[in-house]
Amino acid sequence: MSGDGSLEALRRSGRIVIVGASLAGLRAAETLREEGFTGSLTLIGDEPDEPYDRPPLSKQVLLGKATADHTALPRRRALDAEWRLGVAATGLDMSARRVRLADGDEVPYDRLMITTGVRARPWPHPLEAELDGVFVLRTRQDAIALNRRLTAVPRRVLVIGAGFTGSEIASACRELGLEVTVAERGPAPLVGALGGVVGQVAAELHRAHGVDLRCGVMVTGLEGDPAGRLRRAHLSDGTALDVEVAVVSLGATRNTEWLAGSGLGAGPRGIACDAGCRAFDVRGIVTDDIFVAGDVARSPHPLFNYQFLSLEHWGNAIAQAETAAHNMINASADRRPHLWIPAFWSPQFGVNIKSVGVPSLGEEIQIAQGSLAEHRFTGVYGYQGRVIAAVTFDQAKWLEHYEHLIETAAPFPPPGTTVDRRAEGLRPVPADFPDPSLPTHGPTVTLSGYSPTDRRITLTPARA
Amino acid sequence: MTQGSLLRKITDYANRADPYPVYAELRKTPVVQDEEGPYLVSTYWEIHGLLHDPRLSSDARNLNPQAAGALTDEEDTALPPAFLRLDPPEHDRLRRLAMTPFGPPHTPRRIHAMRGELSRIIGELIDGFANHHRIDLVDHFSYPFPVTVICRLLGVPREDEPRFHHWAETLAAGLDPAPDEDAAERRRTTQQARTELGRYLAELIEERRRAPGDDMLSALAAGHGPEGQMTQAELLSTASLLLVAGHETTVNLITNGMLTLLRNPDVLTRLRARPQLATPLVEELLRFEPPVQLLPQRTPLADIDIAGVTIPKGASVWLVLASGNRDPQRFLEPDRFDPQRKDNQHLGFGSGIHSCFGAPLARLEAQLALTELARRLDNPRLLEDPPEYRRNAVLRGPRHLPVAFDGLRGRDD
Amino acid sequence: MRIVVDLNRCQGYAQCAFLAPDVFTMHGEEALLYNPYADDTQRENVARAAAACPVQAILVEDLEGAAGAAGHPERAEPTGVR
Secondary structure, X not given: OOHHHHHHHHHHHOEEEEEOOOHHHHHHHHHHHHOOOOOEEEEEEOOOOOOEOOHHHHOOOOOOOOOHHHOEOOOOOOOOOEEEEOOOEEEXXXXXXXXXXXXXXEEEOOEEXXXXXEEEOOOOOHHHHOOEOEEXXXXXXXHHHHHHHHHOOOOOEEEEXXXXXXXXXXXXXXXXXXXXXXXXXXXXXXXXXXXXXXXHHHHHHHHHOOOEEEEOOOEEEEEEOOOOEEEEEEEOOOOEEEOOEEEEXXXXXXXXXXXXXXXEOEEOOEEEEOOOOEEEEOOOOEEEEEEEOHHHEEEEOXXXXXXXXXXXXXXXXXXXXXXXXXXXXXXXXXXOOOOOOOEEEEEEOOEEEEEEEOHXXXXXXXXXXXXXXXXXXXXXXXXXXXXXXXXXXXXXXXXXXXXXXXXXXXXXXXXXXXXXXXXXHOOOEEOOOOOOOOOOOOOOEEEOOOOOOOOOOOOOOOOO | OOOOOHHHHHHOHHHOOOOHHHHHHHOOOOEEEOOOOOEEEOOHHHXXXXXXXXXXXXXXXXXXXXXXXXXOOOOOOOOOOOHHHOOOOHHHHHHHHHHOOOOOOOOOOXXXXXXXXXXXXXXXXXXXXXXXXXXXXXXXXXOHHHHHHHHHHHOOOHXXXXXXXXXXXXXXXHOOOOOOOOHHHHHHHHHHHHHHHHHHHHHHHHHHHHOOOOOHHHHHHHOOOOOOOOOHHHHHHHHHHHHHHHHHHHHHHHHHHHHHHHXXXXXXXXXXXXXXXXXXXXXXXHHHOOOEOOEEEEEEOOOEEEOOEEEOOOOOEEEOHHHHOOOOOOOOOOOOOOOOOOOOOOOEOEOHHHOOOOHHHHHHHHHHHHHHHHHHEEOXXXXXXXXXXXXXXXXXXXXXXEEEOOEEOOOOO | OEEEEXXXXXXXXXXXXXXOOOOEEEEOOOEEEEOOEOOHHHHHHHHXXXXXXXXXXXXXXXXXXXXXXXXXXXXXXXXXOO
């Protein structure tokens, strides 16, 4: 479809198919309608539920302040869409413009939006993963199952991986009065996302709240009883733990397998797209009719040297979905780039952790305000002499100032002083990120190089 | 316009009834140094940015000596500054301690639970209008209502109002950076009022220590929070701030609200028919006629480059909130009062760490008060427009608001 | 009523937790935990909370009650204007 006439026809009576009916898919659909798309709209989702919000599942829902089946996302507007829920997309025929579904059906499109997101990385040993008591937490069904088990007051919960989700789960378990062990391969919780300086504070939070935190260890095996119930976990330091529940929080895997062989530039790191959210094919040529948004997308960002950026961020899913939907039904001159500044939040152990930018790029960190020891502070990350990210622990009201510094590539360390500058914040210190060749759990931002295709990247083996 | 002092135009009483044309003029230069010294910031994004800028201090001790001369209460030895005039971490600690008996996370339901009591006080005050066909809204309602509320909340005897009224007024006036007055004389009277109010509150706190009640002073004095207690001096500063701020601002919010409603009778009619309108209406009021017009007490800890101007370290900075609220770069048709305005991120309560401590209480008070005034007064009319204003350019509002009406509907009609 | 809060925008002003304490609670000084689903008895409180949010981070579906059918557009998702 090219030229104004066909664009008009697309807007009026085209067929748009959205594969992935979660946050990004829903907001994309709403944006299409908001911008005047009147053609047919189909949303395909492998989960049986209408779009629901996932962040509450590891927070309010575990704490019993909300129920897992009541996190459906509010709608911004009526959609007038056809919903194909509970049926996964299994293939894509780019030349015939058809999406194949698990039930054998095929859905034709004029424009395709892919928002298939990620799924929890499972425990790498399939037999152990099947033990009763081994959980992941990503979907509503996961949350219902885990909640049911936690309500039965297991004697000890093992959380495998101290990224954000793992830490939130540990925090909720402690608040529920449960005994918790956290096993983290890295030197501290959150170390992959925020570095070792901040990771030490996270470790203090765990321990202050009674978590049995074990860093620098891997879980080497999960052992069940004859009835198939989880009973014991073995650690790489030779110890064993009696546990009844293990929650595997080893990050996420992108849902791109269904695109294998389709010719789209999709792989384990996601689907590469340009700044306008148009997907690349395997040849590195951008497509005109396939758009990508949300956790499954990787797109270049000028603030980060145009490296492709994969973001597992709630806010990114919305912003990118809006941009992708807009671009899908507008002429090229009216298209917009997706230039979202990465941002996320994580409440844990009664502390509100927020971040903007890409901390994992940071070479140094300056505690610009507050104090690590008090667990209330603002840390600023520097990369090649400019501000690249910031993190706050219970100091969110200052964060937008630092976001502005990131947007304007302000020098690092920022000149001048601020309120609440302590001795520890007088000069930057190494941010202490682990060697990137030793991946830790759950960095939510991944810089994935410059190549729009993913073919040379070897899949990182599942790790514990 | 001429480069005659903009600051003087703001403080000039002749502009009190309608300061908005002065603000519009100000916004032509988003950040400008007034010839009297202070830097005036008048546009939304610049104000907003500075409210979140950690290089900007609220502590007057960081002003350079020249800038400090224009202020009224430096070297006030009577009491230490309250948290409004402090920076983190002291500000944060004191504000958290003050919040402990007031709101979340420790006392989340206190304000919510006061709704019934607020409605009852409002009902009684409006009942008092019976047999009148004209009232002064300020004296008969807008003042006594929040005073009664803050007394209940803090545990200050309502009958002591004649005692603390004068001190509170003097302290509120002390916030007004009127350049023409005798600064030394003002400092003296302000300090005296602070001392006397502090002495009064000290006695009261002693009583609350002996016989604690379910009020904030008792709780603050006992200090059972996780972070311990305020010192006696901190306690007195905080209590003074809460008592004064707790009513001097809400008076204006309610009076400005009724004045705006009477100037927009269609809105008054809609509010009467649909009380839920009060919720967005009060937000619009906070944008349109904010009770705190400007914050004249900030100063940079380091040079700040903003809007093409460098504000030097130690300079006095005025953030003209009421001007930012009318910035056409931010708000569609900013001079129109639209009670259902979308995208209304106003600066009426400030923003950032110093945003209004009592905001949720003020919101509820104004929503409930305006709803009931709209519902019960039959055919209310303004008798003077513009009404007579108080002198204060910072805490701006009418001194009196004479209102006539034909009769009173019953409480449950 | 379905509720979602954009916690990237949230700065912990806690206005919602004051005005609708059965739906919004502060967890510590700054972290907000809310129930994404509130029943009709909370309608007025939730409306107050959403209007009072200083960063306009609260999206409520069908806030106007019977006036709007399910899925009716009530208000735009808050977006930065900057």
